[in-house]
Amino acid sequence: MKRLFLTTFKIDFMSAMPVYEQVKKHIKHSIAKKILEADELLPSQRELASLLKINPNTIARSYRELVQEGIISGRTGKGYRVNTNSDMGKEKKKLLEEKFLLFLEEAVEMGFSAEEIAGIIDNILKKGENK
Amino acid sequence: MIEIKNLSFAYEKTKVFEDFNLSISKGKVVLITGVNGVGKSTLLRLIAGALIPDKGKILFPAEMGKDPRKKIGFISDRLSLYESLTIDQAIEFHLSFYDVNRFDDTLINHTKVKRTQKIKELSMGQRTIFHLSLVMACEPEILLIDEIIHSIDVYLREIFLQHLINIISQREITVVMVNLNFTDIEGLLERIILLKGGNILVDENIIGLKQKVRKIVADKIPAELPLLFKNNTPQWTEFYVYPFREDFRKDINGSVVDLDLTEIIKAFIGREYT
Numbered sequence: 001m002k003r004l005f006l007t008t009f010k011i012d013f014m015s016a017m018p019v020y021e022q023v024k025k026h027i028k029h030s031i032a033k034k035i036l037e038a039d040e041l042l043p044s045q046r047e048l049a050s051l052l053k054i055n056p057n058t059i060a061r062s063y064r065e066l067v068q069e070g071i072i073s074g075r076t077g078k079g080y081r082v083n084t085n086s087d088m089g090k091e092k093k094k095l096l097e098e099k100f101l102l103f104l105e106e107a108v109e110m111g112f113s114a115e116e117i118a119g120i121i122d123n124i125l126k127k128g129e130n131k
Numbered sequence: 132m133i134e135i136k137n138l139s140f141a142y143e144k145t146k147v148f149e150d151f152n153l154s155i156s157k158g159k160v161v162l163i164t165g166v167n168g169v170g171k172s173t174l175l176r177l178i179a180g181a182l183i184p185d186k187g188k189i190l191f192p193a194e195m196g197k198d199p200r201k202k203i204g205f206i207s208d209r210l211s212l213y214e215s216l217t218i219d220q221a222i223e224f225h226l227s228f229y230d231v232n233r234f235d236d237t238l239i240n241h242t243k244v245k246r247t248q249k250i251k252e253l254s255m256g257q258r259t260i261f262h263l264s265l266v267m268a269c270e271p272e273i274l275l276i277d278e279i280i281h282s283i284d285v286y287l288r289e290i291f292l293q294h295l296i297n298i299i300s301q302r303e304i305t306v307v308m309v310n311l312n313f314t315d316i317e318g319l320l321e322r323i324i325l326l327k328g329g330n331i332l333v334d335e336n337i338i339g340l341k342q343k344v345r346k347i348v349a350d351k352i353p354a355e356l357p358l359l360f361k362n363n364t365p366q367w368t369e370f371y372v373y374p375f376r377e378d379f380r381k382d383i384n385g386s387v388v389d390l391d392l393t394e395i396i397k398a399f400i401g402r403e404y405t
Contacts, residue, residue: 013317013318016341018338045300046296046297046301050297052318053296053318054296055299055319055320
């Protein structure tokens with residue numbers, strides 16, 4: 001589980017999204033997708049900084065903010081763990097919305113109307129139910 | 132904090148800095164860049180105490196003691212590093228000169244050097260890594276790194292950068308780097324200073340700078356946008372805008388692209404040549 005968390009962890013320097021935000025996002029997504037489980041120990045700031053080749057102070061900021069948001073707990077030197085009750089409901093919804101948005105933009109570019117798109121989604125869901 | 136106040140410096144009659152001011156907070160990783168000959172390395176050598184200002188002062192925090200230079204590690208390819216001594220002799224000399232007694236050799240063990248080898252026989256990368264090990268034995272508060280990272284091979288560069296990350300995570304050290312190439316160091320940097328004609332042209336933290344520069348690929352852009360640099364390619368025109376604001380998007384008929392630090396600095400430096 002943890003290996004997947006690390007091997008999929010990439011910082012995109014072409015993006016203007018601050019690196020500390022990218023780190024937070026990857027951790028949140030990994031929790032939402034259960035790649036990181038409740039109570040799991042996160043890599044130390046030094047380990048993660050070394051893997052991603054970024055400033056350890058940046059990881060410190062990401063961890064600090066995740067603590068404030070109630071997603072992880074711990075402190076520097078002692079290690080950080082994923083909170084058992086971290087409410088990823090909102091996060092999961094946001095993640096799904098982001099993915100839908102990309103797909104919707106493409107559908108609109110191709111000229112589909114809102115009703116047509118809704119119809120297509122409806123059909124797919126029905127097919128899934130019948131299986 | 133390093134505080135440079137009203138600094139003036141000239142080589143013979145060539146003025147480099149006049150009434151120059153800059154402060155650098157403790158524990159930050161700062162990049163100083165600019166076109167060739169703008170005085171980047173000179174500034175580093177002034178901070179290191181290897182050059183003496185004609186006018187003005189460079190102040191260091193009180194905890195660095197009476198001789199702050201002993202708490203500054205300076206890594207540069209211009210320093211002659213006890214050329215004819217062997218590694219072992221150089222370590223001994225360095226430790227006794229700075230009155231320290233511990234040398235960590237894990238780093239040089241990665242570089243395949245023999246302790247009996249002479250300094251002048253080492254490759255650029257081996258020298259740089261050996262130099263970093265020597266400098267770190269003195270537990271510096273400030274680490275100055277002159278344009279060398281990209282003149283060492285990729286393998287040793289990785290070792291060098293990984294060690295730098297270790298150092299930063301272990302202690303609150305101020306790092307000032309001078310560089311023209313930003314691949315693989317962008318993630319370490321917190322503040323970017325661009326020099327021009329002895330003055331500071333840009334001084335931004337990395338997050339702010341990346342928000343403020345965008346490339347727009349379009350036939351034309353509204354005249355009121357702050358154009359930094361225009362680049363014509365065979366297919367289209369690229370407009371680099373600084374400072375960019377999100378509300379510009381509605382007036383732009385084209386694509387707006389985020390940039391990495393290399394492209395951002397390229398735009399600033401490209402402007403100097405056009």
